[in-house]
Amino acid sequence: MQFRFLRFVALFVGVLFIYRPVLVYSQGNVEAALASIDSVLIRTHLATLSDDRMEGRAPGTRGEQLAVAYIAEEMKKAGLKPAGENGTFFQAVPLRAASPRPRGPLAFRRSGETLLELAYMNDFIAGTDLESERVSTTGELVFVGFGIDAPDYNWNDFEGVDVSGKILVSFVNDPPATPEEPGLFQGDTLTYYGRWTYKYEEARRKGARGVLLIHTDETAGYPFSVLQNSMGYRQIQLVDVPEGALEFTGWMTRDAAQRLAEQLGSNVEEWYQEASRRGFRARPLGVEMAFDVDYVNERFDGINVLGKIEGRVRPEEGIVYSAHHDHLGVGLPDSTGDRIYNGALDNASGVAMMLAVAKAFGAASAPERTVIFASVTAEESGLLGAEYYVRKPVTPAEKTIANINLDSGNIFGTAKDIIGNGAERSEIMTYLQEAAAAEGMTVTPNTNPGGFYRSDQLAFARAGIPAVYINTGRSFLNQPDDYFSKAAGAYGRFYHQQGDEFDPTWPMSGLVQQARVAFRMGYQIANTDHILQWNPGEAFGAVR
Numbered sequence: 146m147q148f149r150f151l152r153f154v155a156l157f158v159g160v161l162f163i164y165r166p167v168l169v170y171s172q173g174n175v176e177a178a179l180a181s182i183d184s185v186l187i188r189t190h191l192a193t194l195s196d197d198r199m200e201g202r203a204p205g206t207r208g209e210q211l212a213v214a215y216i217a218e219e220m221k222k223a224g225l226k227p228a229g230e231n232g233t234f235f236q237a238v239p240l241r242a243a244s245p246r247p248r249g250p251l252a253f254r255r256s257g258e259t260l261l262e263l264a265y266m267n268d269f270i271a272g273t274d275l276e277s278e279r280v281s282t283t284g285e286l287v288f289v290g291f292g293i294d295a296p297d298y299n300w301n302d303f304e305g306v307d308v309s310g311k312i313l314v315s316f317v318n319d320p321p322a323t324p325e326e327p328g329l330f331q332g333d334t335l336t337y338y339g340r341w342t343y344k345y346e347e348a349r350r351k352g353a354r355g356v357l358l359i360h361t362d363e364t365a366g367y368p369f370s371v372l373q374n375s376m377g378y379r380q381i382q383l384v385d386v387p388e389g390a391l392e393f394t395g396w397m398t399r400d401a402a403q404r405l406a407e408q409l410g411s412n413v414e415e416w417y418q419e420a421s422r423r424g425f426r427a428r429p430l431g432v433e434m435a436f437d438v439d440y441v442n443e444r445f446d447g448i449n450v451l452g453k454i455e456g457r458v459r460p461e462e463g464i465v466y467s468a469h470h471d472h473l474g475v476g477l478p479d480s481t482g483d484r485i486y487n488g489a490l491d492n493a494s495g496v497a498m499m500l501a502v503a504k505a506f507g508a509a510s511a512p513e514r515t516v517i518f519a520s521v522t523a524e525e526s527g528l529l530g531a532e533y534y535v536r537k538p539v540t541p542a543e544k545t546i547a548n549i550n551l552d553s554g555n556i557f558g559t560a561k562d563i564i565g566n567g568a569e570r571s572e573i574m575t576y577l578q579e580a581a582a583a584e585g586m587t588v589t590p591n592t593n594p595g596g597f598y599r600s601d602q603l604a605f606a607r608a609g610i611p612a613v614y615i616n617t618g619r620s621f622l623n624q625p626d627d628y629f630s631k632a633a634g635a636y637g638r639f640y641h642q643q644g645d646e647f648d649p650t651w652p653m654s655g656l657v658q659q660a661r662v663a664f665r666m667g668y669q670i671a672n673t674d675h676i677l678q679w680n681p682g683e684a685f686g687a688v689r
């Protein structure tokens with residue numbers, strides 16, 4: 146910890162030598178722009194976008210259409226130029242959705258004998274990379290531990306084992322650090338190898354037939370209900386079928402995995418310990434899995450809303466603000482009969498802030514670089530709108546200097562600090578520090594590095610673009626030290642639930658602060674000729 150902190154300080158000092166901030170704009174102009182970020186307007190955006198009328202804004206639905214029409218109109222009012230297709234604010238994102246209709250349970254068999262059957266939704270959820278009406282999967286199970294092949298950590302769960310055509314049973318997350326190797330997979334920090342998306346990607350590269358992930362609250366960081374809601378009923382993907390497409394992509398509960406392990410004379414904890422040991426190698430479980438499922442497939446377009454302010458000096462270079470407007474739409478009723486996933490915090494709040502930042506840019510003198518505002522679709526389905534944007538961007542990825550992502554803002558009140566998730570990975574930190582200081586706020590070190598993989602900034606980072614995800618600070622004005630953990634903890638039960646609804650008593654001050662910081666840092670980045678760099682050794686830098 147100490148060592149890492151010192152390294153960070155050294156790096157930060159180094160960055161200061163490279164980058165000397167120059168105020169290229171008149172302060173008065175910036176103050177006027179900042180003054181346009183107003184709480185009444187943010188409240189209106191937030192209330193409007195999370196209204197029941199928007200039906201939870203699922204990609205390709207009437208709710209999304211209403212939302213994007215509103216967002217485009219507000220972008221226009223802010224003085225942005227359309228940056229979508231055919232002179233519009235809209236970029237169609239071709240998507241497909243598959244809704245599973247299982248023909249029966251998922252069965253585990255050994256020598257023709259059924260060991261265990263799992264019930265859909267209760268015990269497991271499943272999907273597929275394919276676009277097929279029926280997928281009957283049978284295959285031998287291979288336990289692959291964490292399913293990681295990471296040369297940089299000299300860790301390969303697959304070494305010497307051919308898993309082609311097999312169903313891989315894998316934990317999510319990455320192996321915990323040990324006293325001997327405290328830096329293994331960056332200690333408590335979730336590396337990209339720990340992400341469930343990585344497990345699928347590695348399985349495709351290895352030619353596997355399918356992947357059955359083991360969910361635990363600890364390794365996933367969220368309860369199984371989150372998966373049931375976001376993937377259980379209907380899974381959305383970009384239309385292109387990935388190379389090495391997996392027939393079966395599933396998750397089972399810890400309890401289901403435990404029942405399977407018990408049938409094999411073991412238990413989940415033992416599996417976890419085994420997977421965590423250096424030198425672990427994938428091993429067949431001697432069990433066959435069978436699952437037969439019909440899929441109702443649809444094709445439709447999600448919609449990204451793109452607006453821009455053309456750069457005055459270097460229009461070919463851009464910075465991108467992003468916020469996803471999609472949420473989970475309409476589902477089954479909860480205990481109160483509510484079927485609408487309003488997504489007020491997640492992420493009407495982020496779009497509301499982005500629209501406020503857009504308005505501020507509209508009120509400021511034109512920046513040197515082009516500033517793009519991307520309200521993206523299908524984030525909840527796996528950052529798909531952002532991924533598509535990066536493939537078809539307004540300014541090419543290599544000319545895109547930075548991404549500032551706004552997702553689930555501060556609805557808890559006036560904060561004394563702010564967190565830039567991922568800022569610690571690149572020179573963005575310098576700009577964040579400066580912007581926060583101008584707002585009388587401090588920058589608290591990122592306490593949740595794994596969060597960097599869980600919103601749209603990841604799509605930008607993977608394309609080599611330095612990115613930051615604005616996160617709420619920990620210390621609040623006139624509040625006890627534990628205020629945030631209590632308030633955020635209390636709201637946490639509404640994460641991806643029908644209860645994430647706008648509450649008129651929410652203070653807007655925290656959202657105003659975040660919008661002001663986001664504007665300030667973006668305005669600085671848009672008015673320098675400096676090309677922001679990733680920190681040395683940062684994996685995303687290799688792409689650039």
Ligand SMILES: [Zn+2]
Nearest residue numbers: 491492525641
């Ligand atoms: Zn979400």
